[in-house]
Amino acid sequence: MEGFLMIVKKFHNAWLVFGPCVGINIELNPIKPRHSRLLRSAVQRETPTSQLSEIWTPLETQGWKPCDESINKPTLPEKSEGYIQVFLDGGLNQQRMGICDAVAVAKILNATLVIPYLELNPVWKDSSSFEDIFDVDHFIDVLKNDVSIVKELPEEYSWSSREYYALAIRDTRIKVAPVHATANWYIENVLPVLQSYGIAAISPFSHRLSFDNLPMDIQHLRCKVNFQALVFVPHIRALGDALVNRLRNPQHTTEEMGSNYLQEVTDADDNKNAGKFVVLHLRFDKDMAAHSACDFGGGKAEKLALAKYRQVIWQGRVLNSQFTDEELRSQGRCPMTPEEVGLLLAALGFDNSTRLYLASHKVYGGGARIATLKELFPLMEDKKSLTSPFERTLIKGKASLLAALDYYISMHSDIFISASPGNMHNALVGHRSYLNLKTIRPNMQLMGQLFLNKTMEWSEFEHAVVEGHETRQGQLRLRKPKQSIYTYPAPDCMCQA
Numbered sequence: 001m002e003g004f005l006m007i008v009k010k011f012h013n014a015w016l017v018f019g020p021c022v023g024i025n026i027e028l029n030p031i032k033p034r035h036s037r038l039l040r041s042a043v044q045r046e047t048p049t050s051q052l053s054e055i056w057t058p059l060e061t062q063g064w065k066p067c068d069e070s071i072n073k074p075t076l077p078e079k080s081e082g083y084i085q086v087f088l089d090g091g092l093n094q095q096r097m098g099i100c101d102a103v104a105v106a107k108i109l110n111a112t113l114v115i116p117y118l119e120l121n122p123v124w125k126d127s128s129s130f131e132d133i134f135d136v137d138h139f140i141d142v143l144k145n146d147v148s149i150v151k152e153l154p155e156e157y158s159w160s161s162r163e164y165y166a167l168a169i170r171d172t173r174i175k176v177a178p179v180h181a182t183a184n185w186y187i188e189n190v191l192p193v194l195q196s197y198g199i200a201a202i203s204p205f206s207h208r209l210s211f212d213n214l215p216m217d218i219q220h221l222r223c224k225v226n227f228q229a230l231v232f233v234p235h236i237r238a239l240g241d242a243l244v245n246r247l248r249n250p251q252h253t254t255e256e257m258g259s260n261y262l263q264e265v266t267d268a269d270d271n272k273n274a275g276k277f278v279v280l281h282l283r284f285d286k287d288m289a290a291h292s293a294c295d296f297g298g299g300k301a302e303k304l305a306l307a308k309y310r311q312v313i314w315q316g317r318v319l320n321s322q323f324t325d326e327e328l329r330s331q332g333r334c335p336m337t338p339e340e341v342g343l344l345l346a347a348l349g350f351d352n353s354t355r356l357y358l359a360s361h362k363v364y365g366g367g368a369r370i371a372t373l374k375e376l377f378p379l380m381e382d383k384k385s386l387t388s389p390f391e392r393t394l395i396k397g398k399a400s401l402l403a404a405l406d407y408y409i410s411m412h413s414d415i416f417i418s419a420s421p422g423n424m425h426n427a428l429v430g431h432r433s434y435l436n437l438k439t440i441r442p443n444m445q446l447m448g449q450l451f452l453n454k455t456m457e458w459s460e461f462e463h464a465v466v467e468g469h470e471t472r473q474g475q476l477r478l479r480k481p482k483q484s485i486y487t488y489p490a491p492d493c494m495c496q497a
Contacts (some may be wrong), residue, residue: 032369033339034297035451041458042346043448051349056276056414059438066182066227066434067220067495074146076467077110081364082194083153084111085160087203089119092133092403093423094206097486099130100225102211103147104218106201108183109191112148115139117162124361124399125288135231142229146221165201174202180210180482183218211485216492219485223493226486227434232404233319235394240408243386247355247409248274250379277355279410280345280372281418286333286364287313288420293320294334298365329452332445337419338363338373338453344442345417346376347465354491357413358382359406359424360381361399426487434489438474 035041084106088098098115101464105111115130130136131151140149153160165173174190186209191199202208217350233236289296290309296302320328328334336344345354356377364370374380383392383405397400403424410416417440418425432439446468450461479488 008280010455013345018386031298031365031399034337035339035343037454038456038458038461039372042343043234045346045351045458047349047351049409052351055349055396058414059436059474062495063497064476064490064494065497067493069131071223075371075467076145076148079262080112080148081110081156081191081417082112082198082200083114083150084194085108085117085118085199085201086205087112087162088205090206091121091124091423092407093427093489096226096230097426097484098206098228098488103225104209104222105144105186106147107218107221108186109194111194114153115151119323121399126399128398131277132210133232133404138231139229141163146399149190153199160199160201163205166394170340172201173203174200177202177205177208179207181208182210183214193393197488206258209259211483212481220491222485223434223489227431227493230260231406235413236401236404236408237396239387240412243383243405244412245359246386247381249279250275250355252462256313266441274415275355277357278350278417279413279416280341281406281410281416281419282338282341282358282360283424284337284360284365284369286363288335289364291318291320292328292334294328294336295320295325326452330445330450334448335443337446338369340447341419342373342376344447344465347462348440348469349466352378352379356381357409359410361402365378381492417442420444427482429486430484430489432474434493436474440469443468443472443474
């Protein structure tokens, strides 16, 4: 009971600090735990050794593996039809999918791909280029036998720029590519432009290639780009390795952090006592909270603040607004709060000795929202707690690089779980499935219904959570029509073992 009261006190104190950041009247609306009954039991829980051992056990082989590319070696066409440019918007993972599709389209058209242009992110104000995020030389080298790729256009086409297409309608711009267009659409509509002008610029390009009815070599190529060609720049990989090392070997304190983290990782290579850790992608920013139209316990002032935000950003046109909070939760349409994710993890068997890495940008409500999660998992870390200010110099204020670092660490964790579906969740589910790594997919509908029951005992909640997630811990699922090849890489990108 004492531990539970401490949570409430910390929750309230954190709200006093972070409340003003979200524009809510903190005097009238201090955030409190919403599931006190469950929380009280979760704080006092003792996880059986057998359950702990089971939750950390890696996945067994599931009968699928990445295909052997040596069987059908790719070849380049004798003559390129021209240059393909694409302009990609969205966040890191949406752009990642666009890059994979751009390579595929270049292959379909026998064209030369210009390194994709990444648009300024309107939400995070991040101007990072392809070369800032991905190792461009590695990208070109891995794909050298598949598609001709150049870093920039030759002088004769230097006029074809973002600014050029922003000024007027241009014959070389393709701006009517339908969502999930077929290969034939590109052959019929883009190839003639290439043959006439030697260049075609496609914008917008997000989600502009079908997942179905494409030749198998094109599907394999998309996965080759995603899982082999796209690696992050060296300084992201080096910093990521250092953070993974610190998570596995907590003896590396902040006093040891510095510029020489490459040596730190090298020194840790022979450490056979490295611990395990789980990455939680806590997707709970203000945009998501507002767009969901759910009630998160901040009282009338929070509801009004989120409603006002919806009006400003989406002019009030949010589909969920027509449903009650109870209806939304019972349908699994509400993102889980940090408190709810903590209860989910506790019920699955993670105890308070679990090393938890928090991958997120900004959490709506700040420290007040995270206080309960921190109390349940006191060994929780994030980018800031694991690095020195010097180490963060190259990524500070760069949302794409921060996301890249989180992605890299997530790919090296023993277990990954995302609080809510989204592009990051989908990308990592696919990538980790490709490598047969344990990944927990929350059953949002089940969790929503469980949290609506305010009288449920911990044992009943725990049993329902465990039972509802038995088949949601990395078991391979074959892609169905219209589903993304990047989330479901089998059978298109994988072969039966």
